Amino acid sequence: MASGLQLSRQELAAAYRRMRLIREFEEAVHQEFAAGNIPGFVHLYAGEEGSGVGVCMHLDDRDAIASTHRGHGHCIAKGCDIDGMMLEIFGRKDGLCGGKGGSMHIADLSKGMLGANGIVGAGAPLACGAALTAKTLGTGGVAVCFYGDGASNQGAVLESYNLAKIWNLPIVFVAEDNGYAESTGSGWSVGGSQSGRANGFGLPSKEVDGHDFFAVYEASGEAIERARNGGGPSLLHVRLNRFFGHFEGDAMTYRLPEEVPNLRANLDPIALFRQRVVEASLIPADELDAIDREAVAAVEHSVRLAKSSAPPTAADLMTDVYVSY
Amino acid sequence: MSKKSYRQALNEAMRQEMERDPRVIIMGEDIAGGTGTDGDQDAWGGPMGVTKGLRPQFGPDRVLDTHLAEISFVGAAAGAAATGLRPIVELMFVDFMGVCFDQIFNQAAKFRYMFGGKAVTPLVVRTMYGAGFRAASQHSQCLYPMFTHIPGLKVALPSNPYEAKGLLIQAIRDDDPVIFFEHKALYDMEGEVPDEPYAIPFGEANVTREGDDVTIVAFGRMVNFANEAADNLAKQGITCTVVDPRTTSPLDTETILETVAETGRLVVVDEAHPRCSMASDVAGLVAENAFDALKAPIRLVTAPHAPVPFSSVLEDLYIPGVDKIEAAVHTVMQHGRKEAAE
Numbered sequence: 031m032a033s034g035l036q037l038s039r040q041e042l043a044a045a046y047r048r049m050r051l052i053r054e055f056e057e058a059v060h061q062e063f064a065a066g067n068i069p070g071f072v073h074l075y076a077g078e079e080g081s082g083v084g085v086c087m088h089l090d091d092r093d094a095i096a097s098t099h100r101g102h103g104h105c106i107a108k109g110c111d112i113d114g115m116m117l118e119i120f121g122r123k124d125g126l127c128g129g130k131g132g133s134m135h136i137a138d139l140s141k142g143m144l145g146a147n148g149i150v151g152a153g154a155p156l157a158c159g160a161a162l163t164a165k166t167l168g169t170g171g172v173a174v175c176f177y178g179d180g181a182s183n184q185g186a187v188l189e190s191y192n193l194a195k196i197w198n199l200p201i202v203f204v205a206e207d208n209g210y211a212e213s214t215g216s217g218w219s220v221g222g223s224q225s226g227r228a229n230g231f232g233l234p235s236k237e238v239d240g241h242d243f244f245a246v247y248e249a250s251g252e253a254i255e256r257a258r259n260g261g262g263p264s265l266l267h268v269r270l271n272r273f274f275g276h277f278e279g280d281a282m283t284y285r286l287p288e289e290v291p292n293l294r295a296n297l298d299p300i301a302l303f304r305q306r307v308v309e310a311s312l313i314p315a316d317e318l319d320a321i322d323r324e325a326v327a328a329v330e331h332s333v334r335l336a337k338s339s340a341p342p343t344a345a346d347l348m349t350d351v352y353v354s355y
Numbered sequence: 356m357s358k359k360s361y362r363q364a365l366n367e368a369m370r371q372e373m374e375r376d377p378r379v380i381i382m383g384e385d386i387a388g389g390t391g392t393d394g395d396q397d398a399w400g401g402p403m404g405v406t407k408g409l410r411p412q413f414g415p416d417r418v419l420d421t422h423l424a425e426i427s428f429v430g431a432a433a434g435a436a437a438t439g440l441r442p443i444v445e446l447m448f449v450d451f452m453g454v455c456f457d458q459i460f461n462q463a464a465k466f467r468y469m470f471g472g473k474a475v476t477p478l479v480v481r482t483m484y485g486a487g488f489r490a491a492s493q494h495s496q497c498l499y500p501m502f503t504h505i506p507g508l509k510v511a512l513p514s515n516p517y518e519a520k521g522l523l524i525q526a527i528r529d530d531d532p533v534i535f536f537e538h539k540a541l542y543d544m545e546g547e548v549p550d551e552p553y554a555i556p557f558g559e560a561n562v563t564r565e566g567d568d569v570t571i572v573a574f575g576r577m578v579n580f581a582n583e584a585a586d587n588l589a590k591q592g593i594t595c596t597v598v599d600p601r602t603t604s605p606l607d608t609e610t611i612l613e614t615v616a617e618t619g620r621l622v623v624v625d626e627a628h629p630r631c632s633m634a635s636d637v638a639g640l641v642a643e644n645a646f647d648a649l650k651a652p653i654r655l656v657t658a659p660h661a662p663v664p665f666s667s668v669l670e671d672l673y674i675p676g677v678d679k680i681e682a683a684v685h686t687v688m689q690h691g692r693k694e695a696a697e
Contacts, residue, residue: 094438096434125471126471127469127470127471127473128471128472129471130468130469130470130471131469131470131471135465135469135470137469137470137473137474138473139437139438139470139473139474140473144434144437144438145466145469145470147462148461149457149461149462152430152457152458152461152462154427154430155426155427155428155429155430155431155433155434155458156430156431156433156434156437156458156462157434158427158430158431158434159430159431159432159433159434159435159436159437159438159440159442160434160435160437160438162431162434162435162440163434163435163438163439163440164438166380166416166417166435166440167378167439167440185424185426186426186427186430186457186458189422189424189426189427190427190430190431192422192424192427193421193422193424193427193428193431196422197419349472350467350468350471350472351467351468351506351507352467352507352509352531353467353475353529353530353531354529354530354531355509355531355558355605
């Protein structure tokens with residue numbers, strides 16, 4: 031079993047770097063959106079970094095993930111280029127998707143990132159398909175399906191548990207439960223439990239504290255190893271919190287005023303990670319400080335680049351509809 | 356070349372493509388049949404027997420029975436297509452798109468565009484359509500206009516066994532998602548079909564009859580009705596050009612406009628409901644681009660704006676028939692004559 035604290039110093043630094051990049055990325059998107067520089071809808075992952083990074087540390091380019099409308103964190107965790115991402119979110123021609131997808135459809139198939147998704151729960155069947163490809167072609171790859179507590183009520187997700195089970199697919203379902211389906215509490219909207227649902231379909235499950243990178247890393251490692259070794263699908267119920275609203279512009283009146291400040295002060299997965307590795311003398315604080323500065327610089331660079339890049343032209347409107355037509 | 360049924364032609368297309376390319380897999384409800392039972396593991400070979408014999412030849416890893424839950428297995432086919440397989444998924448009746456349309460039109464159809472041209476989704480959705488089986492409102496619809504409306508999808512409607520094999524092979528080799536419509540009344544239709552594999556390109560109409568007086572554009576099963584009507588009319592001295600577009604997306608607009616320019620009269624035959632149909636689409640195309648060539652108003656022969664009824668009396672009234680096509684041709688031929696005589 032993979033224990034997080036047995037990670038090498040290099041791996042720990044890599045995990046910290048990715049979480050830090052996600053945080054800086056999302057804080058920057060928050061500011062740029064508020065300043066009117068980003069069109070459309072954006073949904074931020076800040077506060078949930080321990081989940082995406084904890085899981086994706088076990089994955090490589092053979093492996094595929096399906097993501098959600100809250101997909102920036104999964105992208106970065108899976109290794110997508112942050113310049114390409116920022117350009118995409120700004121709607122630029124040189125963005126990861128040529129400016130045609132935006133935040134809700136950001137994808138990089140070459141990295142096994144099958145896309146954020148504007149349809150809640152729709153990624154689960156697609157992830158089953160990626161797992162089927164891996165199984166059929168014998169690549170040794172696995173699929174991970176990220177989705178929220180809201181999506182967990184979609185038929186697409188529940189059907190996918192069953193399909194994954196009967197086809198014995200190499201897939202892990204990661205239910206990221208941030209407590210809110212948009213503005214509706216998951217304690218009210220989810221009947222039964224995530225684990226109970228999985229068990230009902232014959233999938234093993236585990237509940238894990240998503241603020242604790244190490245707990246996510248360990249539990250997901252076990253689930254991914256099971257899938258990779260032909261042991262079939264399983265579910266991880268990750269309890270976590272988002273630091274921003276459902277979407278940017280959400281006044282969050284469904285949350286008490288002290289909730290987010292308390293979360294930022296006490297349940298920040300990056301701060302908890304930092305505290306843990308520094309106390310255990312796994313990485314010195316100044317090395318983490320240096321990573322912090324690199325992350326800030328990298329994201330600032332991506333924003334500068336995005337602001338100065340060209341948008342698509344009229345000639346781009348009708349390309350990429352078909353391979354041939 | 357030998358005589359084969361539409362069913363056999365489709366089966367042969369899948370068999371030959373599966374032999375050629377190990378990435379081609381098929382999946383669907385009862386596509387083999389018998390999984391999880393002690394009985395025959397190729398019990399049905401699909402509800403109409405179209406995939407019979409493929410499981411014994413290619414095994415359960417490439418011929419996958421699914422559970423009865425279309426969102427997940429149609430979506431899994433889309434996900435598998437985007438990651439390196441070339442799945443043929445059977446959506447038993449096209450009416451069931453009501454269950455799983457999101458995975459087709461919001462997901463598979465849009466991957467390539469949303470992901471900036473980096474996705475390739477070689478997915479084939481084979482599906483059964485059409486009235487005539489006393490199968491009532493939820494197992495008899497056409498619905499191809501709805502898929503035709505969606506950019507990113509291609510839509511094929513083979514009208515006979517030769518077309519069925521060639522268009523299905525093209526669909527399987529095509530790198531875009533294709534919705535492949537099989538009319539349930541055509542499975543036993545026989546015709547000459549080459550034994551070797553061949554692909555019929557999409558977007559190239561087939562002109563099945565050539566005439567001077569009226570162009571009849573017909574879709575799917577209706578092509579056969581249009582041919583019959585044209586043959587009857589020829590005996591009465593009216594000659595028709597019959598156009599089978601073969602695919603509604605892409606649509607061979609050039610052939611349609613050229614033939615209308617020659618005849619000056621158009622009848623469009625579509626088994627779908629009239630509103631936002633292929634009939635209205637082709638009529639709009641011709642009205643916009645060949646108005647000056649028209650000698651008479653365009654006539655549409657379609658099913659009515661009503662669900663497909665169960666009772667055989669009603670269903671027979673519902674389906675556009677050869678007589679209605681002939682009547683429409685007479686109407687366009689008579690246009691202006693009465694006034695001229697007066």
